[in-house]
Amino acid sequence: MMAAIMNNSEHPSRGLTRMALSETGLLSTFAMRAVRVAFQRPFELREVVHQVYMAGWRSLPLVMTSGFAIGVVLSMHTRATMERFGAEALIPAALAIALISETGPLMTGLLVSGRVGAGIGAELGGMKVTEQIDALESLAVDSFHYLAVARIIACMIALPILTTVMNFSGLIGGFLAETVISNVSLRLYFHQAFAGIGFMDYALPTLKTVVFGFIIGTVSTYLGYTTTGGSEGIGRASTRSVVFSSMLLIVINVLLVRIIFLLFPAGAL
Amino acid sequence: MLSLAECLPDGSRCFRSRAAALTLRAGLHSQPLLAIRFEKVTKCFDGKRVIDELSFDVPRGEACCIMGRSGTGKSVTLKLLMGLLKPDEGKIYVNDVEIETLDSAGLVEVRKTMGFLFQYSALFDSLSVADNVAFPLRRHTRMRETEIADSVRERLAEVGLEAELDKMPLDLSGGMRKRVGIARALALKPSILLVDEPSSGLDPITTREIDKLLIELKSSNKTTVVVVTHNIPSARRIGDKLIVLHEGRIIAQGTPQELDESKDDVVRQFMSSASE
DSSP, X not given: OHHHXXXXXXXXXXXXXXXXXXXXXXXXXXXXXHHHHHTSSOOOHHHHHHHHHHHTGGGHHHHHHHHHXXXXXXXXXXXXXXXXXXXXXXXXXXXXXXXXXXIHHHHHHHHHIIIIIHHHHHHHHHHHHTTHHHHHHHTTOOHIIIIIIHHHHHHHHHHXXXXXXXXXXXXXXXXXXHHHHHOOOHHHHHHHHTTTOOHHXXXXXXXXXXXXXXXXXXXXXXXXXXXXSHHHHHHHHHHHHHHHHHHHHHXXXXXXXXHHHHHOTTTOO | OOOTTOBOTTOOOBXXXXXXXXXXXXXXXXXXXXXXXXXXXXXXXXXXXXXXXXXXXXXXXXXXXXXXXXXXXXXXXXXXXXXXXXXXXXXXXXXXXXXXXXXXXXXXXXXXXXXXXXXXXXXXXXXXXXXXXXXXXXXXOOOOHHHHHHHHHHHHHHTTOGGGTTOOXXXXXXXXXXXXXXXXXXXXXXXXXXXXXXXXXXXXHHHHHHHHHHHHHHHHHOOEEEEEOSOHXXXXXXXSEEEXXXXXXXXXEEOHHHHHTOOOHXXXXXXXXXXX
């Protein structure tokens, strides 16, 4: 890539900017095409269900374990802080707010972009270099619809479900950490945790992850679809899928939080 | 008045109108004398003319072998024919239907009448042999699973692989993968079969077996076969008509005997390379 930039007579930084803008434009076109095609027949429901299984069900062990560990750690940190102010009773609520509003959605997005994004990038990249995508087209199948759109929709469905699992795993982890110290009951813990959380407080951050799913699905299928250069290209597509979707996800998250605060000032935690 | 997005009964794709779809289907199944026609087709990559005003035709039920050195545009010609690439200039007709003017839904209909065997078979590595062959049947027909299973066994028996139903593509040899590729390409009983380098990476005995299979297909099923190869003995066995490409242009076309008598140095050099 650098060689291509240096071969050009223009300044390297300008070459990089041009390349970044060009990639952004192509990715945006890809995303818009995916949105348009998603509403056209055939809807590839069987493939969407299969991909939800691959992206969602198979990510459950990772998400549950991570959620549980995060819950335990957050609970310990929260206790250390709350104890100073004699506000131990607020620990469940503080943990729930931290998990539901930001930690759960963002961590789930990053974990899925690592596991699923890399997988999609490598899988489609492998299919591209071994002509399997051309083979699909030759069998009169719209490969874009079958491969790309189905995976994007699957990510959009899987992310909110996984986020919910992450949140509850975190709360259970937090409960176990807390009950060892204070012997609090499960019922009381969950009652305190959800005392100050309304439906919108839960729904908005969780639904935000639909956008995360769109970003992970689109970036990784785009990079897989445009893979060139054999096994090296497949590795590059896989790595770039994780890096770009994670980066984009973190940046877009800032925007989404801002939008939620603007549109739903009462609902946003 | 028909709506713009009226769909076909099988729900395959949206055509501009049902009438347009039916006209296209009727055209594709009308069995004209010429199965394939190229008219001054040009294709450029990065400003370089890979295919330069290519014109040829293949009569229905005949086998045509496109030969030439590596990088002369043989595989590009097949991909143009399948609609995987669009020509920069010229016209391509499949069963009298001009394919480069079709939308994606139209191309789907055209592709249903063609089978494509890729150079390295391009089998779906996440699916078993049986599922690879069943894939087009599940996508494009309303057959029941039992009927699909019977059809898959029949196709695999034709290529001598009925015992390998449950194997994965990675467990097969190169020759076996080619045979599965042929079975998959024939699953929808296409009227045209496109084959890219059938002998690449295969030993001479397996190459002969694949050639025999293609000849049987042509003679028993009246399938039009277009083979891209640089294997001259193979081309002599399969082809009713041979085309020699050089730097994206046709430098000779005719029967094997006619090409043997060619006075063009490149053609003579090419044809004589078989006996070396």
